[in-house]
Amino acid sequence: MTEHWNAIRKHWQLLGSPLRPPAEVVETYDRELDLARSHVVMLGVTPELAGLGATITSVDESAAMIAGIWPGDTDTRKAMQGDWFDLPFGDASVEALIGDGCLSVIGAAELRRKLFASIARALKSDGRAGIRLYASPETPDDPKDVRAMVLSGGVSTFHELKWRVAMTAIGGAPDYIIPVTGILEQFDALFPDRAELSARTGWELPIIGTIDVYRKSSVVYSFAPAAAPIEEARTFFGDVRLASTGTYGLAERCPLLVLRSPRRRD
Structure with missing residues (x-):
């Protein structure tokens, strides 16, 4: 897996939309989650999102991705190695969390539920999260x-x-x-x-x-239809909905999954 992400890192500048979020996606995160005055936690090191929030902390397990993709730490942003499934933040301590395509790269439904549980644990009661999906259509293309x-x-x-x-x-x-x-x-x-x-x-x-x-x-x-993560997320969040991310190519399959009202689990 490390070799895979090293290869992605080396080709990063050749990648484009929808893999890398265009400006209208960045605006959607900001608008839907009201990020301007918040401290934001980001899953991954997506550079286009590194300027969101009043401050932002990026969490990625890959040191190579941090070194190769992250635009660098400043007074308002930093990146750290960490486990998405065991986020390095206290219970109910995170104001806002974002992630771009991260449900597709972790794979199975069991892992999606594990990630939702990790996010719900870390979010404040009035916290919110947004994850852009890569969702296959209900009727597959020929x-x-x-x-x-x-x-x-x-x-x-x-x-x-x-x-x-x-x-x-x-x-x-x-x-x-x-x-x-x-x-x-x-x-x-x-x-x-x-x-x-x-x-x-x-x-x-x-x-x-x-x-x-x-x-x-x-x-x-994994490219699950949007209905699957919506259903899974409702176990962990009281308010789950989709928001359009724009009009770029394939945008209709890349909605923002917005999560609010985390449910606390013992």
């Missing part, structure tokens, strides 16, 4: 339709295509889990000629080549 959409110019970025391909490759897997090697295999089956893909879309070959970080990786992702 892979042939995805290929046709791309070649006709209907997909805005290669990274949008990557998530669309991933969502077609899940099949009937429990918890909508897919090994990232399966994403690469599906992509290669749909687009065996990368030069043609580049010529038809204008995407540069190094951008397309970022998908090769999945080769030989042991990491699994």
Whole structure:
């Protein structure tokens, strides 16, 4: 897993929306969670979100990601190594918490529930959290339709295509889990000629080549429909809803899951 995130770190500057949050996503976090005067805890080191809140503390288990992606500590922001499932903060001590795509990278439903429990424990009674989802549609896309959409110019970025391909490759897997090697295999089956893909879309070959970080990786992702984390979160929060994050490519599958009124568990 460490090798996987090291590879992501090395290719970070080549990544784009929806993997990296565009400005309208940043604005959504700020608006929906009223972050301006809050101390914010962030799961991960997403640099686009590092300026949110009055102050922000980022928590990531990977020292390499902190060293390679975090824009640096200042008087108002810092990053620390830590475990999302056992957040290094006292009970009911966190005003606001954010995370971008983090439910997809942890995998199974059991781990999503464990993360919700960790967040609920740390949040103040009037605290709030927002996690942007990568949610597959209730009715899966046909892979042939995805290929046709791309070649006709209907997909805005290669990274949008990557998530669309991933969502077609899940099949009937429990918890909508897919090994990232399966994403690469599906992509290669749909687009065996990368030069043609580049010529038809204008995407540069190094951008397309970022998908090769999945080769030989042991990491699994999950792209559950939004209804699944909503139901799971309601065990731990009294107020659970979705907010739109904008109009960028695939935004309709990347809503913000907003969590309030944490339930205390013994």
